Amino acid sequence: MQHRYFGSTGVSVSILGYGAMRLPTRTGGKVDLDRAVPLLRQGIDLGINYIDSAHSYIRGTSEVAVGVAIKSYERESLYLATKIQIGSSYASDAKSWLRKLNESLRRLDTPYIDFIYFHDFHWREFQDYVAGRGKILEAARRVQAQGLVRHLCFSSHDSVTNVIKLIDTGEFDGLLLQYNYLDRHNTPAIARAAEKGMGVAIMGPLAGGRLVRREVGGSGKDHVPGVKAAQLGLRFVWSNPYVSVALSGMNDLDQIEENAAAADQAEMSDAELAQVQPLVEQSKSLADLYCTGCGYCMPCSNGVDIPGNFEIYNQGRMFDQLDRARQAYDASIAEEARASACIQCRECEEKCPQNIRISEWMPRVHAVLGEGQPYP
Ligand code: SF4
Ligand code: SF4
Incomplete structure (x- = not known):
């Protein structure tokens, strides 16, 4: 498992991060600890040291699974990231943000969080709630001084212009952006973040699995003969030297092993990148309906899947x-x-x-x- 520094934080992270958003669940939608914890531990045993969760994932139970899984390891050997959404329906001021932070600390069962992210963050939320009247930034700096959180970061689907504005505030140590061979629109923001010494985490390296699941009905063929589609997607992301860690939402053992094997090889050679080019061209047809299958839009009140x-x-x-x-x-x-x-x-x-x-x-x-x- 290769490692890269997370910007100028001094933290050396595994280039493959464990995304704890798609862990197995039980009927009722809560995490299935019996299946999720061994998966997380398998990832850690294969060298993953960066685990990404969120206050809202799997009805709050993703953090619980991560908390249980890490108990068998030295806390300092792992880097935990979690995220809190900002906004009028979420955390809109210091008090509500601190309440959610304390919940995350309790669920993760840890004395500190390495990377606390503002989740799905927009420039206007920074202005209104974080730097502005909500005063969340002041509260975040206070808990950072107390050692409850180590680094302040954000994840975003905002426009590249606004992401760059957020980067240029100089308030953040890292960020989490979407990037894969189908969608490279964040390339300038990734470069800017790296230039400013921020760590760069990538979500959606496999476009929510679409770069893996192939063909209607799933014949299981690989896009490029002899090259596993998931490995190809991840290695494309690692070929960007500004990327620190790519998150993969893994939910079976084979997938973890495949991805960890890809992380031994990391970036692609020029010849391999040339091999991928036709696939990139073919995939462009998907760009105008870029559904990652995340399910955030669900349920539809009229029953549409x-x-x-x-x-x-x-x-x-x-x-x-x-x-x-x-x-x-x-x-x-x-x-x-x-x-x-x-x-x-x-x-x-x-x-x-x-x-x-x-x-x-x-x-x-x-x-x-x-x-x-x-x-x-
Ligand atoms: S349409 Fe729904 S599933 Fe697709 S990207 Fe948007 S929120 Fe996610
Ligand atoms: S009925 Fe159509 S527009 Fe309304 S929530 Fe469902 S999918 Fe969305």
Whole structure:
């Protein structure tokens, strides 16, 4: 497992981080500790020392699983990152942020958090709640001085211009951005952060698994013969020298082993990058409907399976398998959950970190998959 410094923090992190967002769950949606803890420990045993959770992941139980898993290890040998969302419905002032921080410390069962992130952070939230009237920044500096948190960071899906504004405040030691061979729009922000001495963590190195799950119905073929798709996605990310750690939301042992093996090799050679080029070109067709399958938009109050519809549409388009996509739409999505059930209420749209105009896409998806029209 290769390591890189997390900016100028002096912390040497494994280039593969464990994303604790997709851990196995039980009926009811809480984490399944019996399955999740061994997975996390397997990752740590294979050399991962950076674990990323969030106050909101898996109804707060992701942090609990991480807390249980790390008990078998020296606390100082691991770096824990967690995130607290800022906003009027979340933490909007010092008091509410501190309450959530204390909950995270309790769930993680740890005396300190290495990297505390403002979760899905926007420039306007920095102005209003963090630096402005909410005074969260003052509170964060106080708990940092007390040793409860070590580094202040943010994750963001805001525009590159606004992310760069956040970087340029000089208030943060690191950031977490989306980046993969399908979506490189954050490249300038990544470079700017590195230039300013910030650590760079990457989410979505496999576009929420879309760069791994291939073809409608999943034949299991690799994109490039002989190269595992997941390894290819991760190694593409590590080929950016400004990246400190790439997070992968792993939920089975084989996946952890595959990704850890990729982290032994890290960046790609020029020849390997050239091999990936055709795939990058092929994948461009997915860029205008960039659904990562995160599920933040769910549940739809009208029962539409938003990520399910988008996945079938995208996979059919990417692999030129329209017939199979139509069959899958018919067979694997219940009629009441199909795109045609969308009533354009738009309730889901503000929850989508990718800013997808879901209500506008649903009729297009149904036209192609349900009414026999060609892909636009
Ligand atoms: S816009 Fe459509 S998909 Fe979104 S919540 Fe409303 S009915 Fe559901
Ligand atoms: S539509 Fe947006 S929120 Fe919903 S699964 Fe896709 S990316 Fe996530």
